[in-house]
Amino acid sequence: MESSDLKKAGLKATLPRIKILNFLESSGRDRHMSAEDVYKAMLESGEEVGLATVYRVLTQFESAGLVTRHNFEGDHSVFELNDGEHHDHILCVKCGRVEEFVDEVIEQRQHAIAKENGFAMTDHALYIYGVCGDCQKK
Amino acid sequence: MESSDLKKAGLKATLPRIKILNFLESSGRDRHMSAEDVYKAMLESGEEVGLATVYRVLTQFESAGLVTRHNFEGDHSVFELNDGEHHDHILCVKCGRVEEFVDEVIEQRQHAIAKENGFAMTDHALYIYGVCGDCQKK
DNA sequence: GTTTGAATGAGAATCTTTCGCATTTAGACC
DNA sequence: GGTCTAAATGCGAAAGATTCTCATTCAAAC
Structure with missing residues (x-):
């Protein structure tokens, strides 16, 4: 394998x-x-x-x-x-935890924006930073 | 000033x-x-x-x-x-050129995603990579 | 003007990553 | 299975980015 x-x-x-x-x-x-x-x-x-x-x-x-x-x-x-499926990330700025997510709306908008700007999109990176549920309680 | x-x-x-x-x-x-x-x-x-x-x-x-x-x-x-207004970036992987853009749809989806994951969003970064119009011609 | 804690400058130090090169190894061929 | 060759590895040196140390300087309060 x-x-x-x-x-x-x-x-x-x-x-x-x-x-x-x-x-x-x-x-x-x-x-x-x-x-x-x-x-x-x-x-x-x-x-x-x-x-x-x-x-x-x-x-x-x-x-x-x-x-x-x-x-x-x-x-x-x-x-x-890589597991084949693309995904983006949301990270906790306190504990460093990383969650993954996929959002079709955002994916499509990104392609549209690249097109609007005359770019041939090759890749993209979206990171959302915040404080996760656990860390908010602390 | x-x-x-x-x-x-x-x-x-x-x-x-x-x-x-x-x-x-x-x-x-x-x-x-x-x-x-x-x-x-x-x-x-x-x-x-x-x-x-x-x-x-x-x-x-x-x-x-x-x-x-x-x-x-x-x-x-x-x-x-900082000029006050938030914006994201689209970069050319060939020449390094950087364009800025704002997309309300994406902004809103990001907030929604943070919420869905229980995060208090503090910041976010979106980078689209691609080949710009000029570099495509070369 | 004097004072004092904060800010600076210069170089050393640290951290991440890459490079150079002698040694080892995978894979092809007998 | 043994031999060959180019590619891959390991190690230490080197490079690039950033931070730290600490003696000196400076901003701003009195």
């Missing part, structure tokens, strides 16, 4: 790449991880990988469409395994 | 802060500048400021609501002088 995904993506099925992909697939708890997060978590679970390789592989995965890179934290990128 | 703006924002009217604010106000050409951009441009026009101060002051301006920080370039922040 793993190596065929990689081959499909045009990537040689090397051990580090398989390990990182498996790791991303198995860590459903936090789907948004930085390169450093992935690196540390893998070391902790006994997997040997170099940090530079994690960066390289995640960037390759991004180009191959296997993961999406987000910059909603400003100072570093986080990566999310 | 300058120093009163700063005082209103709760900032002491120091020379570097006045200079940076003036500079941002006068440089209409490119409204989206990194700290380094501001620093270099000020040096070139003969203004003496330290880079660390530019970073500090821009961050203070952000907290005070005088400027908005954007991370649409991934690896560094750019700042934009």
